[in-house]
Amino acid sequence: MERPDDGERHDDDELASALEEQVAAITSAIPIMAGPVVVRPDAAALTDDEVTALVGADLDSHDTLAAIDHLQTVLDARAATSAIPVVGGAAEGTAEPGETAEPDDTAEPGEEDDGAGAPTQLISFDDLPVPRDPAGPLPTFSAWVGAAAPARTVQEREPAPVTPSRAEPLGLVPEEFAPRDSEPVPLVVELPESSEPPGSAEPPEPPEPPIVPVLAIAEPVVSHHLGPADRTPDHIDTDVADDADDVVVSADSRPIATPRVPEGAAVVAGGPAGPRPFVPEPVDLEPTPLERRVGRASRLFWLWFAGTSSLISVGVGATLFELGLSLRQLLVATLVGVALSFLPLGLGTLAGKWSGQPTMVVSRAVFGLRGNVIPTVLALVTKLFWGAVLLWLAGSAAGSLSTAEGWSSGPAAPTMLALTVTILAAGAVAYFGYGLVARVQLVLTIASAVLIVVMVMATWRHVDLGLALAVPDALWTHVVTGAVLVFSYLGLAWAMSSSEVARYQRPTSSGATGMLWATFGAGVPPFVLVSYGGLLAASNPGASDDLAGDPVGALERLGLPAWYSVPLLLAVGLSLISALVLTIYSAGFTLDALGVRLGRRWSTLVVGGVVAVSGFVLAATVDELDSVIRGVPTALSVPVAAWAGLFAGETMLRTRRFHQPSLLRRGGVYPDWRWPNVVMLVVATVVGLGLVSSPLPWLAWEGYLFRLAGVDPHAGIGASNIGVALALVLGLVTPMLTGIREVRRQERLEA
Incomplete structure (x- = not known):
């Protein structure tokens, strides 16, 4: 080179x-x-x-x-x-x-x-x-x-x-x-x-x-x-x-600078997004993920409103009138029953917001991981019973209305059709879970509110205030009976389901506000409808027995406008579907909490099948509403009231939120057995059942403590069903006396 x-x-x-x-x-x-x-x-x-x-x-x-x-x-x-x-x-x-x-x-x-x-x-x-x-x-x-x-x-x-x-x-x-x-x-x-x-x-x-x-x-x-x-x-x-x-x-x-996050706000990677409606909810017993917890406290109002706005509540008001209550006593009993419902509904809502877990999972902190099996079985039986009753009510209402309007020669065919449509619709919504439940409940809340107003307008001409106010007062012990009946029908029927609908609340939202919205949404429709049912019964004494036994058929027989038949059917059917959705959705979690662990979706299908079978059995064997709401519900209300008292008492004692991982596995903060609470659950149930009565022959053994004291269980104080209230009080007092030290120990470990 x-x-x-x-x-x-x-x-x-x-x-x-x-x-x-x-x-x-x-x-x-x-x-x-x-x-x-x-x-x-x-x-x-x-x-x-x-x-x-x-x-x-x-x-x-x-x-x-x-x-x-x-x-x-x-x-x-x-x-x-x-x-x-x-x-x-x-x-x-x-x-x-x-x-x-x-x-x-x-x-x-x-x-x-x-x-x-x-x-x-x-x-x-x-x-x-x-x-x-x-x-x-x-x-x-x-x-x-x-x-x-x-x-x-x-x-x-x-x-x-x-x-x-x-x-x-x-x-x-x-x-x-x-x-x-x-x-x-x-x-x-x-x-x-x-x-x-x-x-x-x-x-x-x-x-x-x-x-x-x-x-x-x-x-x-x-x-x-x-x-x-x-x-x-x-x-x-x-x-x-x-x-x-x-x-x-x-x-x-x-x-571009990112906006400042307010102090104390939860920061979640990817941004918050609620569950989608037509994607099955994947969350089971574990805490709801923070990025899914986007619900405002006001959402609890319409989640509960649709489920408790059934026109069947008109029949409950007529039943109170049949007990002998005057109009003012009936209003007092209804108000007291709704107010008592604040304890299980409000405090259950608070516990669900704290933990993001179902009610019967949070209950493990109160009774222990193994001891909680007893109230979980009770909760499952209660939800299955009320699910079957709701399904039967939908079928019987459709059958009665079809027969009264001449749409069918007999009630059997429309009843079976209504039962099938109701269970399929409610089961499908519950299967997809919270995302679809919340949206359906919003639509049904609006529809139910409109239909209630339409019902009052259509039947107002049958109200006679002078005649209703002329009814004399009964013994005030009957007011206790009426308040317990409303409390059992509202607060205790939903007590073990309150956390399920609060699991998606924002962690930073106000717990007190959520409690008020939940109780307000669940309590307003029954208060209005029960009171109005009592007013209709007092204005038409000859129709009171009819309203108590078959409220839908009785409303139709009052001579309502011809155009009101379809709105009446919708008012009854939509509200019952809404209540059945919440019942099946909650019962699916309860079945998993019992240890079956099929997964929320499959547990929901199993529960829906059992409810369907039970509803068809009730449709074939029961004719009147008052025999249902005055018999089995009272017997179930006693242990549920004892559980609600224990659960509410410990929740009021707590100053810290629950330790979520310890609610899912043994060896954590919570022991296997909380013996004082487990024993009191049994004792309060035994005492309460001795102080209630039932018209059903196979429940004639109830009221045994009244008989021991020489009191007739079907008259005066014996017919007041005061055992439900006593079980609630015993449950509330027990944590105050025996649970403070244990709750503080748990909170030290949680910290």
């Missing part, structure tokens, strides 16, 4: 300048945002070997951004310690730290600034991360990286002045540049060390100073807004996903 003659040889300075020009040409399109330079106070103390090791470690781990950041930090620190302004700045002392002097437009590219006003970025250490320990590990790169902005072509760029230093970048581009796909990220090039002290001689002036971008560390950026950009897998290299050359930023991009 021929050697070039001496005239074509270049000295070292020319070769270095050519190399710098080539590096500048390759790296001129890196997206950079100019910003205040931040330098670690100890970066200048690093030796060249330490810098090489630090950058090499970053490159070995494919962390190019960290390598650039570390190297730039060292260069800027060395520039600062050499008393030379960073990146084309004025002489030392022209500006205070953190300030920028006014720019000098007279400086030409490549000329030394005279220090009279060129822009100077002085170094500040006020907002740096924790300083590096001299004896500790090497520093790591800062996450405070600036975003990119629009690019200009190479022809539009103006060269920046170059200030020589032992280790100083060649220049600073005051704007950002759009990246090139898969272009290597350059390191900052050092100038050769000058043998003269900094500032003592004129710097060498390159013929065309290249533009080498400097990575400046900007103010902390919370998030970047990436505009639309065309990018396909062919445009992306496969080395490291977060390399700078994999970032595509549009020309109009600007950094």
